[in-house]
Structure formats: C-alpha cells, structure tokens
Amino acid sequence: QLHLQESGPGLAKPSETLSLTCIVSGDSMSSSSYYWGWIRQPPGKGLEFIGTIHYSGSTYYNPSLTSRVTISADMSKNQFSLTLRSVTAADTAVYYCARPLGVGQQPFDIWGQGTLVTVFS
Amino acid sequence: SYELTQPTSVSVSPGQTASIACSGDKLGEKFVCWYQQKPGQSPVLIIYQDAKRPSGIPERFSGSNSGNTATLTISGTQAMDEADYYCQAWDRNTAVFGGGTKLTVL
Numbered sequence: 001q002l003h004l005q006e007s008g009p010g011l012a013k014p015s016e017t018l019s020l021t022c023i024v025s026g027d028s029m030s031s032s033s034y035y036w037g038w039i040r041q042p043p044g045k046g047l048e049f050i051g052t053i054h055y056s057g058s059t060y061y062n063p064s065l066t067s068r069v070t071i072s073a074d075m076s077k078n079q080f081s082l083t084l085r086s087v088t089a090a091d092t093a094v095y096y097c098a099r100p101l102g103v104g105q106q107p108f109d110i111w112g113q114g115t116l117v118t119v120f121s
Numbered sequence: 122s123y124e125l126t127q128p129t130s131v132s133v134s135p136g137q138t139a140s141i142a143c144s145g146d147k148l149g150e151k152f153v154c155w156y157q158q159k160p161g162q163s164p165v166l167i168i169y170q171d172a173k174r175p176s177g178i179p180e181r182f183s184g185s186n187s188g189n190t191a192t193l194t195i196s197g198t199q200a201m202d203e204a205d206y207y208c209q210a211w212d213r214n215t216a217v218f219g220g221g222t223k224l225t226v227l
Contacts, residue, residue, distance in 0.1 A: 037216070047156075047164065047207055049216035060214040063122060101169060105211035107154035109175060111163040 002026040004097050004112035012091075012119045018084040022097030022112060023077075030055045030075045033103045038071060038082045040093040041114070048093075052100075053080050087119045123212035125219035132225045139195040141222045143208030146189060151210040153191040155184060158205045158221075168193060200226050 008020035022036070029036065035052035042048075051061040053071045061069050065084070073080040084091060094116050098108035125145045133139035143153060153171050156164035166175055168184040171191065181196045191210075195202055203226045208219040 039216070039218075046221040047209075047218040049218065052214075052216075062215055096163060101166070101175075105152070105214070105216075107156075107166050107169045107209060108164075108216075109166045109169075111165075114163055 002099065002110050004099065004110060006095060006097050006112045006115040008095075008115060008117070010116055010118060012087050012117060014088055014119060014121050015086055018082075018087050018091065018117060018119075020082045020095055020097075020115065020117070021079050022081070023079045024099075025078070027099075029073065029078055029080065034100050034106075035060070036073070036080050037098045037100065037108055039096045039098060039108070040091075041096070042090075042093040050082065050084075050095075089119050091117070092119045093117060123210075123215075123217050125208055125210060125217055127206075127208060127219035127222045129220070130223045130225065132227060133195075133198045135200060135226055136197055139198045139202070139224055139226075141193040141195075141206050141208075141224065143191040143193070143219045144189050145191075145210065145217075148189050148191055148210065149187045151186075151212070153184070153186045153208055153210050155182075155193045156207045156209065157202075158207065159203075164207065195224075198224075198226055202226060 037052040038050040068085045070083040094114040096114045099110040100106035101109040155168040158164040171186040172184045
C-alpha cells in the first residue's frame with residue numbers, strides 16, 4: 001500500500017531556505033508517469049498548490065511561488081524534495097506531499113500526513 | 122491567474138441535502154474534483170472528473186459541473202460529514218483550489 005511521509009525541520013527563520021522531503025513507500029516513483037505534488041495549507045486557511053515533479057525531472061510550479069521554489073527527486077531513494085527560498089511568516093503552513101490518481105492532470109488521491117513548518121525569528 | 126470561488130460556509134440539518142458550489146470562468150470545460158478535510162487530517166478525495174467517486178466513498182456524495190459552476194451534493198447528510206470541502210481544477214499545469222467551504226451539520 002502506497003504511503004507518503006513528509007520530513008524536515010519544523011522551524012525556519014525569515015529569509016532562510018526551507019527544505020522538506022517526501023519519502024515514498026509501497027510504490028516506485030520511477031515505475032509510473034505520475035506527477036508527484038507538494039501542497040501547503042496555512043493554519044486556518046485553504047489549500048495552496050506548490051508544484052509537481054515527474055520522475056523524468058519535469059516540474060511545474062505555482063506561478064506565485066516559482067521564483068522561490070525548486071522541487072527535485074531522488075529515484076535511488078524513492079523520494080522527492082521541496083526547497084523554498086527566502087521564507088517569511090506567510091510561508092508558515094502544513095506542507096503535504098501527494099500522489100495523483102493517474103497520469104496527467106489528475107486529482108491527488110494519496111496524501112501524506114503533512115508536516116507543520118513555522119517561520120519565526 | 123485562474124480562480125475558483127466557494128461559499129465560506131454552508132449549514133444543513135441531518136438527513137437533508139447539502140449543496141456546495143464552486144465557480145470559475147468556463148469551469149464546465151475543465152474536470153473538477155472535491156476533497157473533504159476534517160480537523161487535523163489530510164484532505165480526502167471524494168469526487169473526481171466532476172462526478173466520479175473513488176472506491177470507498179459513500180453514494181450520498183455526488184458531483185456535477187456545467188457552465189461556470191461545479192456543485193458537490195451530499196444527500197442524507199450525516200453528522201460525520203461535517204468538514205471543510207475544497208474544489209480543485211487544473212489550469213495550465215497548475216492545480217487551483219477553491220477557498221474551501223465549512224459544512225456545518227446542525
């Protein structure tokens with residue numbers, strides 16, 4: 001059974017770089033043509049798409065975050081990562097990784113439990 | 122950028138039908154999905170491709186999409202359905218979420 005687990009520091013300081021990893025178990029990222037995703041949710045607010053990555057390395061980012069975001073994948077470790085630069089308090093959120101239902105522009109049907117990242121000085 | 126608009130809150134009595142709208146420009150030309158999220162939990166996909174239900178999702182959840190509005194309908198609403206609901210569509214390789222609707226069952 002597919003399982004996604006986010007990992008990374010729960011705290012970050014303003015202007016620093018946030019790095020999170022999504023560990024995939026129960027399925028090989030390279031065995032399918034899914035675009036694996038990152039989504040975040042500020043406390044008490046709605047969901048925001050961050051971006052997706054294909055095992056080939058192809059990525060798509062939310063235009064509002066594209067200047068600060070990089071998503072990468074390590075197929076040997078079956079995981080993908082999120083890097084968010086120059087963070088501010090507005091980046092405080094629960095960060096989820098997710099897998100889509102299928103190939104192409106599909107909804108996300110498998111989600112990690114989420115990890116809270118707080119940006120404060 | 123593309124936007125999806127949902128009502129902030131909807132209230133329904135137990136056993137009645139709840140409808141949650143999601144509006145966007147020419148939304149009917151896109152596939153819409155819906156997520157349910159309960160406090161402290163990750164979102165759960167409950168409707169995809171406008172009206173399909175993933176395995177394990179009760180039949181009381183249904184969806185439709187036409188024109189500029191997609192609608193999530195919950196028939197015979199139960200107390201356990203109290204949650205936040207989000208619509209989502211794709212626009213140029215970007216997933217766009219609605220702002221979310223808090224469904225209160227009272």
